[in-house]
Amino acid sequence: MLKDENFADWYADIVEKANLSDKRYPIKGMNVWTPYGWKIMRQVDTYIRRELDNTGHDEVCFPLLIPETEFKKEKDHIKGFDSEVYWVTHAGLNELDVRLVVRPTSETAMYPMFALWIRSHQDLPLKVYQIVNTFRYETKQTRSFIRVREIHFFESHTCHATEEEAQEQVEEDIRVLANIMSKLCLPYSLLRRTEWDKFPGAHYTVGIDTAMPNGRALQIGSIHHYRTNFSVPYGITYEDGDGEHRHVHQTTYGMSERLLGAMIGVHGDDKGLVIPPAVAPFQAVVIPILSKKNAEEVSEAARGIADALSKAGIRVKLDDRDDRPGSKYYDWEIRGVPLRLELGARDIENGVVTFARRDNGEKGTIALDSLTEGTRLVLRDIAFSMYEKAWEAQRASVQDIGSLDAIPEKTLRFGWCGCEECGHAIEDRFELKLLGTPYPAEEYQGSCIVCGKPASTVAYAARSM
Amino acid sequence: MLKDENFADWYADIVEKANLSDKRYPIKGMNVWTPYGWKIMRQVDTYIRRELDNTGHDEVCFPLLIPETEFKKEKDHIKGFDSEVYWVTHAGLNELDVRLVVRPTSETAMYPMFALWIRSHQDLPLKVYQIVNTFRYETKQTRSFIRVREIHFFESHTCHATEEEAQEQVEEDIRVLANIMSKLCLPYSLLRRTEWDKFPGAHYTVGIDTAMPNGRALQIGSIHHYRTNFSVPYGITYEDGDGEHRHVHQTTYGMSERLLGAMIGVHGDDKGLVIPPAVAPFQAVVIPILSKKNAEEVSEAARGIADALSKAGIRVKLDDRDDRPGSKYYDWEIRGVPLRLELGARDIENGVVTFARRDNGEKGTIALDSLTEGTRLVLRDIAFSMYEKAWEAQRASVQDIGSLDAIPEKTLRFGWCGCEECGHAIEDRFELKLLGTPYPAEEYQGSCIVCGKPASTVAYAARSM
Numbered sequence: 001m002l003k004d005e006n007f008a009d010w011y012a013d014i015v016e017k018a019n020l021s022d023k024r025y026p027i028k029g030m031n032v033w034t035p036y037g038w039k040i041m042r043q044v045d046t047y048i049r050r051e052l053d054n055t056g057h058d059e060v061c062f063p064l065l066i067p068e069t070e071f072k073k074e075k076d077h078i079k080g081f082d083s084e085v086y087w088v089t090h091a092g093l094n095e096l097d098v099r100l101v102v103r104p105t106s107e108t109a110m111y112p113m114f115a116l117w118i119r120s121h122q123d124l125p126l127k128v129y130q131i132v133n134t135f136r137y138e139t140k141q142t143r144s145f146i147r148v149r150e151i152h153f154f155e156s157h158t159c160h161a162t163e164e165e166a167q168e169q170v171e172e173d174i175r176v177l178a179n180i181m182s183k184l185c186l187p188y189s190l191l192r193r194t195e196w197d198k199f200p201g202a203h204y205t206v207g208i209d210t211a212m213p214n215g216r217a218l219q220i221g222s223i224h225h226y227r228t229n230f231s232v233p234y235g236i237t238y239e240d241g242d243g244e245h246r247h248v249h250q251t252t253y254g255m256s257e258r259l260l261g262a263m264i265g266v267h268g269d270d271k272g273l274v275i276p277p278a279v280a281p282f283q284a285v286v287i288p289i290l291s292k293k294n295a296e297e298v299s300e301a302a303r304g305i306a307d308a309l310s311k312a313g314i315r316v317k318l319d320d321r322d323d324r325p326g327s328k329y330y331d332w333e334i335r336g337v338p339l340r341l342e343l344g345a346r347d348i349e350n351g352v353v354t355f356a357r358r359d360n361g362e363k364g365t366i367a368l369d370s371l372t373e374g375t376r377l378v379l380r381d382i383a384f385s386m387y388e389k390a391w392e393a394q395r396a397s398v399q400d401i402g403s404l405d406a407i408p409e410k411t412l413r414f415g416w417c418g419c420e421e422c423g424h425a426i427e428d429r430f431e432l433k434l435l436g437t438p439y440p441a442e443e444y445q446g447s448c449i450v451c452g453k454p455a456s457t458v459a460y461a462a463r464s465m
Numbered sequence: 466m467l468k469d470e471n472f473a474d475w476y477a478d479i480v481e482k483a484n485l486s487d488k489r490y491p492i493k494g495m496n497v498w499t500p501y502g503w504k505i506m507r508q509v510d511t512y513i514r515r516e517l518d519n520t521g522h523d524e525v526c527f528p529l530l531i532p533e534t535e536f537k538k539e540k541d542h543i544k545g546f547d548s549e550v551y552w553v554t555h556a557g558l559n560e561l562d563v564r565l566v567v568r569p570t571s572e573t574a575m576y577p578m579f580a581l582w583i584r585s586h587q588d589l590p591l592k593v594y595q596i597v598n599t600f601r602y603e604t605k606q607t608r609s610f611i612r613v614r615e616i617h618f619f620e621s622h623t624c625h626a627t628e629e630e631a632q633e634q635v636e637e638d639i640r641v642l643a644n645i646m647s648k649l650c651l652p653y654s655l656l657r658r659t660e661w662d663k664f665p666g667a668h669y670t671v672g673i674d675t676a677m678p679n680g681r682a683l684q685i686g687s688i689h690h691y692r693t694n695f696s697v698p699y700g701i702t703y704e705d706g707d708g709e710h711r712h713v714h715q716t717t718y719g720m721s722e723r724l725l726g727a728m729i730g731v732h733g734d735d736k737g738l739v740i741p742p743a744v745a746p747f748q749a750v751v752i753p754i755l756s757k758k759n760a761e762e763v764s765e766a767a768r769g770i771a772d773a774l775s776k777a778g779i780r781v782k783l784d785d786r787d788d789r790p791g792s793k794y795y796d797w798e799i800r801g802v803p804l805r806l807e808l809g810a811r812d813i814e815n816g817v818v819t820f821a822r823r824d825n826g827e828k829g830t831i832a833l834d835s836l837t838e839g840t841r842l843v844l845r846d847i848a849f850s851m852y853e854k855a856w857e858a859q860r861a862s863v864q865d866i867g868s869l870d871a872i873p874e875k876t877l878r879f880g881w882c883g884c885e886e887c888g889h890a891i892e893d894r895f896e897l898k899l900l901g902t903p904y905p906a907e908e909y910q911g912s913c914i915v916c917g918k919p920a921s922t923v924a925y926a927a928r929s930m
Contacts, residue, residue, distance in 0.1 A: 024581055025574075026532050027565070032578055035523035035593070042524070058500035059507070063615050064529075064567075064598065065551075067491050083557040086530075088567065090552040091602035100492070102529075102553065102567075109490075113497055116489055128500070133529065137556035150528050 003270055007214035008143075011265060015144045018273045018335050020260070029142035029149035036335065037260070039281035041152060044259055045131055047183050047278065048154050051176045057127040057156055062109045064132075065100040071108045073233045080200025081105075084137045102135045107201070107252070110157055111234035118248060120239045121161055125169070126248075129156035134256075145261035146218065146465055153256035159236060159248040166225055166249035170206070173223045173253040177208065180255075183278040185386040186210055186262055187394035188220065191436035191460055194423055203227040206439045208255070209462075210262045211397035215410050217435060217462035220262050221255030261465075266390050267359075273336025274358050276386055277379040282317040284309060284375060285332045286353075289325055289344035302343045305353060305371060312372040314379070333358065338382050339375070341366075359386050398460075404429050404449060411435075411462040415455035417448035425450045426461055435460040467735055472679035473608075476730060480609045483738045483800050485725070494607035494614035501800065502725070504746035506617060509724055510596055512648045512743065513619050516641045522592040522621055527574045529597075530565040536573045538698045545665025546570075549602045567600045572666070572717070575622055576699035583713060585704045586626055590634070591713075594621035599721075610726035611683065611930055618721035624701060624713040631690055631714035635671070638688045638718040642673065645720075648743040650851035651675055651727050652859035653685065656901035656925055659888055668692040671904045673720070674927075675727045676862035680875050682900055682927035685727050686720030726930075731855050732824075738801025739823050741851055742844040747782040749774060749840060750797045751818075754790055754809035767808045770818060770836060777837040779844075798823065803847050804840065806831075824851050863925075869894050869914060876900075876927040880920035882913035890915045891926055900925040 001013040015021055020037030033041065049059065065088060072078045086102040089095060103109060110128075118126060131154045138149050156173070160166040174190065181188055188210050198205040202224040209217045231237070231247040240246055267274040277283050286309075288302035299320060306318035317337070319328050325342070332340060340356045347353055352365035355375075359382050366374035399410040406412070408430045416422060416437070423434050426449065437457045448455040466478040480486055485502030498506065514524065530553060537543045551567040554560060568574060575593070583591060596619045603614050621638070625631040639655065646653055653675050663670040667689040674682040693712040696702070702710045732739040742748050751774075753767035764785060771783035782802070784793050790807070797805060805821040812818055817830035820840075824847050831839035864875040871877070873895045881887060881902070888899050891914065902922045913920045 022578060022581075024578070025528055026535055026577060027528060027530060030528035030530060032528065033526035035525055038524055038526055059503055060500055061498035061503050061598075061617070063490055063492060063495035063497065064600075065492060065495060065615070070491055085557065086553045086565075087555040088551045089554045092548040092550065092604075100551075112491060113487060113489070116487075133526075135529075139557075150530070152526070 001270075003213060003268065007212070007265070010268075010270075012144070014264060014268055014272055014334075020264075020273075021144045023142075023144060027149070029138055029147070031144055031148060031150075033152075036281060040263075040275060040279055041257060041260055043279035043281065044180075044184065045154070047180050048131065048255070051179050052129045052154075052156060055127075055172055055176060057129045057158075060128045060130050061132065062103075062106050062113075062130060064103050066103060066106075066109045068099045068101060070112055071101045073108065074201050074230055075233075077107065077201040077230075084139075086135050086137055103132070104134055104136055105254070106130070106132075106134075106155055106157070107230055111230055111236060114157075114159055114248075115234050115236045118159060118236055118238050121241060124159060124161050124238055124248065125165065126159040127156065127169075128158075129154055143261075143465075145257045145264070148257075151256050153254055155252060155254040158251045159231070160250070161238065161240065161246070161248065163227060163249045166227070166251050169251045170223055170225055173251070174206075176253075177221070177223075177255075182387060183276065184259060184263055185276040185278075185383055185390055186220075186259070186266060187387075187391040189394070189435075189460070190439040192439040192441075193222075193436040194420070194434055196420060196423075197434070197436070199224045201226065201229050203229060207436060209435060210266065211394050211411055211462075212262070212265045212465055213393070215397065215463065216465045217411060217433075218258060218262055218265070218465040220258040221253070223253045224251060226250040226252070266393070267386060268336070272334035274386070275336035275338060277338045277383045280336065280338050281315065282332075282335075282337050283315045283379055284339040284341055285317045285319055285328075285337045286341045286343065287319050287325055287328050287332075289342055289347075291345060294345045298343060298345055298348065301348055305341065305343060305368075308371055309375060312376075314372065314375060329356075339378060341375075357382055359389075401449065408432065411460055413458050413460055414449040415444065415446035416457060416459035417451055417453045417455050418457065419451075422448055422450035423459075426459075430461060432461050432463045435462055435464075468678060468733065472677070472730070475733075475735075477609070479729060479733055479737055479799075485729075485738075486609045488607075488609055492614070494603055494612070496609055496613060496615075498617075501746060505728075505740060505744055506722060506725055508744035508746065509645075509649065510619070512645050513596065513720070516644050517594045517619075517621060520592075520637055520641060522594045522623075524595065525593045526595050526597065527568075527571050527578075529568050531568060531571075531574045533564045533566060535577055536566045538573065539666050539695055540698075542572065542666040542695075549604075551600050551602055568597070569599055569601055570719070571595070571597075571599075571620055571622070572695055576695055576701060579622075579624060579713075580699050580701045583624060583701055583703050586706060589624060589626050589703055589713065590630065591624040592621065592634075593623075594619055608726075608930075610722045610729070613722070616721050618719055620717060620719040623716045624696070625715070626703065626705065626711070626713065628692060628714045631692070631716050634716045635688055635690055638716070639671075641718070642686070642688075642720075647852060648741065649724060649728055650741040650743075650848055650855055651685075651724070651731060652852075652856040654859070654900075654925070655904040657904040657906075658687075658901040659885070659899055661885060661888075662899070662901070664689045666691065666694050668694060672901060674900060675731065676859050676876055676927075677727070677730045677930055678858070680862065680928065681930045682876060682898075683723060683727055683730070683930040685723040686718070688718045689716060691715040691717070731858070732851060733801070737799035739851070740801035740803060742803045742848045745801065745803050746780065747797075747800075747802050748780045748844055749804040749806055750782045750784055750793075750802045751806045751808065752784050752790055752793050752797075754807055754812075756810060759810045763808060763810055763813065766813055770806065770808060770833075773836055774840060777841075779837065779840060794821075804843055806840075822847055824854075866914065873897065876925055878923050878925055879914040880909065880911035881922060881924035882916055882918045882920050883922065884916075887913055887915035888924075891924075895926060897926045897928045900927055 022032040088100040208221040228247040309316040487497040553565040696712040774781040
């Protein structure tokens, strides 16, 4: 299966071969996280926790089920969701008086509690997050990690005294995002979604998109500024310094297991996965190259290398199975282990270990007397190269067009007057989705590709995954 | 609220005051994990993961929802659960063809997949676990962490070639249990449940109970040996060395957030929580004792102590709020921080920091030039004392009785012939529950407290929480 020829089949094939997830579970789109895939996702979660903890967010865990009465308090929100939620209607042998929604996102679970928790300006800002699974009754074709019905994600929710402070939170979220994405070696764009495409109930939405190799855009997360759109219906108020009761200004930020989907798509190649060192369950695999006469010596030395790396905090796997080296190479290439260390009798004589990089196939040696430093250095260079290469591809994925006659091949960029009519005209002409305008806004002087009137911004459009 | 006078009210009060959980969520028994409670639970999860990883279990994550058709394959199992599960019947605007159960435990989610995963004896043993929330439509009065409708828990599931290997897994589970419980400073008993009280579908069930200070038994987990009771209906077979297809032998082991409930009940006192050092979000709190003339010097030294402990890997909180020390003591006592470090000008002069232990109130000093070693030593002694004290209480909670005329005050122990009729007679007479017989079995020569016939075992009975 070749990535460049048929991306969709290549993707499905690699998920199966690397054993990241099992989609044979008897509910379509609800997949089993098998050990290897779950290990990667949990490494991603580790960085998410670290970043959110470091920026003063508290981790919480809210109930999965939400009473319909709470769920329906914000009108736009429920309108956006009621065709895609799961309903619990019975418990035991009884029909419930109030139906329960299975969490599609947690605004309506959290905000009734925020109204109890927040009393005065001293309770602000309130910054919490949770890492849970969420549920959407997806009717389109499902795809592992990208379009599923049970979705692993994090969601942070914040409350602030003023709109400006909420705006500062959005800026902080963007810094958190940058830190997480650099660990995953993933590029992204920030686009303010159109008014008709923003999150139901939001004042505005910033979409976080990564360009996939097939030319499509994958939304991997979003940041929302709610102003007081939720705090009014949910009655979340605080008493300010003058004794006045005011509604809080809110934001949310969330990213899902699509992060894993993006890593597979962006970094993988025809040999299999390529996992960024920061989140690889095994950062290095040690493979002894045995010959008859020195099998014992080499085995022991290989074990010594694995032990030394492990003690230094590097996640390492010793593959001492009774199998040909070539067959082992093949296995670990599929699974995307960033660095392979091969150790034979000659390596020992020379005081080195031979390495092969998964990202670009380069080979070299690391001196055994600086093993951990050398290994760390190569891993760091792998991460750096992967990040650079991915950003280059992201930048190259944009096609500037000047008229509706253009032949679309990639993500399109063009002048837009900002009106909904012209927006839909572009979507209809090219059969793709208007992703929005740059966030933060960038200066632009040109004309709308549809109506020809002066345009103060560019917009982006692409097929979405 | 005094623990000895009214345990139930004391417990509810302490959960609220220490801000472990918020039960005001608009669904009864589905509580919000607030930051402090969730931090403790996540520390507990860390030890669970470590123990299960170290014994060769792979972490997975299975879907929450289970089709009714899969759920009903094992007849005893469904009979045991169908009055206490939540049902998803609708998705979006559609009624589902097959209703979905919200996971009450994951046998019926996992076992159809195990049937696909296991082909030959080389795939065995299969050992997986997950840490997720589970759902029971509880109709009795709810109580935070002890009887709730959304329950945080872990469940491990294993498959083996033979009944003996499954039996060895039970023994391994018991070693894992011992390691976890020593971190939580919790005592327990292992009792083989009666035939009429075992887990629906199990060959046998070992209940793990901790005696609570009010004389009741709290079941905090269980280990089940399934033999082939599930592998037959779910078709989980392997090909043995001779090409024969055989059914696997299975076990499960699970413990829930009741572990936190047990820690609150067993260790807490009239001043609040007492958290074991291994799982305390803050193991030590540093409180500067300021006077006017040396406030700056003491503040700085206190910060230095907190930094040094933090660098050494001790979870420490510097409480430099502008408030009276006494008020700070009170706050951290409620929250159960194991060790309080007070630093005043005189301490600095003497080259020490003054400590107060939360578990027994003892005070002393730690030399500043061996700060981290000294702190570690005191924390270790706190853990050891808590564990000893808790085991003493557990042992003292048993009351041996020789006849049905006894006045029951604690957990009862008595000879039992093993028959169901006598078992129920005891339960009816004392209005308590037969917890079972010692696991592993202990030799006993006596007579049944009901029928007087020779009894080959003792049994235990208690009120359950």
